[in-house]
Amino acid sequence: MRRMSRRGMLIGLGLAATGLGCGGANPFLAVQYMFSGGETKSPAEFPLKPHVKNTDAKVVVFASSRMGIPPDLAGVDRMLNAEMIRILDARVKQNEEKVLVLKMPVIDKYKSENPNWRTVDPCDVGKHFGADYVIDVEVWAIDLYKPESRRQWLQGHATVSVNAYDLAKPLKEPAYKWEYSIEYPRGREEPVESPAQVSSFREKFIERIASDIAVKFTASAPQRRVD
Numbered sequence: 001m002r003r004m005s006r007r008g009m010l011i012g013l014g015l016a017a018t019g020l021g022c023g024g025a026n027p028f029l030a031v032q033y034m035f036s037g038g039e040t041k042s043p044a045e046f047p048l049k050p051h052v053k054n055t056d057a058k059v060v061v062f063a064s065s066r067m068g069i070p071p072d073l074a075g076v077d078r079m080l081n082a083e084m085i086r087i088l089d090a091r092v093k094q095n096e097e098k099v100l101v102l103k104m105p106v107i108d109k110y111k112s113e114n115p116n117w118r119t120v121d122p123c124d125v126g127k128h129f130g131a132d133y134v135i136d137v138e139v140w141a142i143d144l145y146k147p148e149s150r151r152q153w154l155q156g157h158a159t160v161s162v163n164a165y166d167l168a169k170p171l172k173e174p175a176y177k178w179e180y181s182i183e184y185p186r187g188r189e190e191p192v193e194s195p196a197q198v199s200s201f202r203e204k205f206i207e208r209i210a211s212d213i214a215v216k217f218t219a220s221a222p223q224r225r226v227d
Contacts, residue, residue, distance in 0.1 A: 041095070041219040046176040048092070048099045048217055051132050051168050056100040058131045059217075061085050062107065064118055065139035072198070073142055076206065080137065081107060083210035088135075091218045099218075102129060122165050123172040134165040136174075137213060144202055146189045154198065155189035156205040158182050162213055178216065184208055 050057040063081035082104045092099040110128065111117045117125075126134035138161045146155035159181045163174035184205050192198060 041221050044218050044220075045216045046164050047219075048097070048133050050098050056098045057133060058100045058102065058129065059088070059133045059135065060102050060107070060126050060129050060131045061088065061135045061137070062122060062125055063137040063139070066141070068141075069139065070143055072144065073202070076142060077139055078108075079206050080139065080210055083206055084135070084137065084214055087207075087210050088214040088217060091214060091220065095219050097218060102131070121172060122163065123167060126165060126167045132167055134167070135213075135217065136163045136165065137161070138163075144198065144205065145192075149189070152192055153189040154192055154201050156182070156184040156201070156208075158184075158205075158209055160209065160213070162216070164217070176216075178213075180209075180212065182209060182212065 048057045048059055061081060061084045063077045063084065065077040069076060085101055085104050085107075089101040089103075092101065106129070110125070114120065122134045122136040126132075140159040140161055142156075142158040142160075144154055144156050145151045146153040147157075149155075159179070162176075162178040162180060164176035165172070166175040169175060190197075190201065
């Protein structure tokens with residue numbers, strides 16, 4: 001965070017107290033703006049709030065994919081699952097939110113012990129872990145290449161369904177639903193030059209998808225992207 005001089009801090013606090021800063025904006029937001037390094041965070045669309053006071057909200061991220069995924073994206077559901085867990089866990093810790101995200105080895109163990117895991121209701125998965133929330137992600141379609149480019153140009157496309165379940169609710173229905181589509185990079189493509197490049201592109205593409213989904217469940221600063 002950029003350091004603020006004592007004089008600048010006192011001036012800023014004085015403006016905030018009198019309501020003169022930022023055109024008479026909310027003084028409390030002005031103070032938050034100063035101490036956040038010039039950025040205020042937007043709240044989550046679906047915040048993961050603890051159900052019991054003085055406890056962490058336990059969250060299960062569970063990803064799957066439909067049939068017909070291209071061979072070079074085999075296992076994309078696990079890759080996306082792991083990346084979502086990593087990003088969501090890092091963000092809730094950064095925000096000091098009372099959220100516990102179950103780690104990937106726990107999810108892997110459950111799937112290996114339950115071969116029919118794809119048919120299990122997400123709420124039942126959550127109850128198995130004693131969770132408060134389940135974020136159920138299903139990859140409907142995904143590809144790394146621009147359509148009709150004969151795999152000569154990289155441009156990722158994906159359609160993903162996101163359903164979040166609050167296990168404190170009596171019904172097994174999503175408390176939050178989102179159908180997400182992406183073109184990456186938007187409006188342009190990259191020529192295929194080597195297998196290593198394709199592998200790197202795949203990692204960045206999956207990371208982007210995971211990041212876009214995770215931001216729905218935790219407070220975040222404005223995202224600056226060029227694609």
